[in-house]
Amino acid sequence: MSILVRFVLVAAALFASASASASFSGDYSLGTPGIYTSSTTLGNWTSQISSSFGNGSVDTNSAPDSVTLYAFADYNPFFSGTTTVTLSYLSLPSSGLISFDVDLLDGFEVYLDSTLLSPSGGAFSFAVSSGQTLTMSLVAVVDAGSGFGGPGSPGSSTTYSAVISNFSVVVPEPSTYALGSGVAVLCIAAFVRRRRLEA
DSSP, X not given: OOHHHHHHHHHHHHHHTSEEEESSOGGGOOOSOSEEOSOEEETTEEEEEEEXXXXXXXXXXXXXXXXXXXXXXXXXXXXXXEEEEEEEESSOSSOEEEEEEESOOTTEEEEETTEEEOOBTXXXXXXXXXXXXXXXXXXXXXXXXXXXXXXXXXXXXXXXXXXXXXXXXXXXXXHHHHHHHHHHHHXXXXXXXXXXXXX
């Protein structure tokens, strides 16, 4: 078995030994279940809802399994209707790997600090560091109507509802980092020794 194969197998075993937190629980709890229609604190999360000619909400009744962001923007003849609903974790408690699914990508964005993240299909998965800010945002917009020559029309509106589920956080144990470093050093040493013997 080659040195590289051994290293990959050991690394996989170390990753498997990392602690995992499934769903919105523990440090990632959303607090008391309910439907929140104004900016508030939800456990360690913060929700912000801003709207002109519309409304929004954060529904945590299905937590810890999922959370739903709802954004509605209504027609106005002179001004664009915009509703923005965000759910933010302002200072992540630990480094690791966060992943989750979302059933709607139109109007839905995820930011790690100020970096916009891209999904794979309807799934997000990305590495985080402690202290970073995670923000999930849902935006609904309706253009102004004939008052400003926009495409909107009386009765038109935009409604978005995004369900975030399968939220998971994988955090390597401190011993995992130390063991991983030791394995890496041993693999490098073995590789160098083998090259010297072959020379």
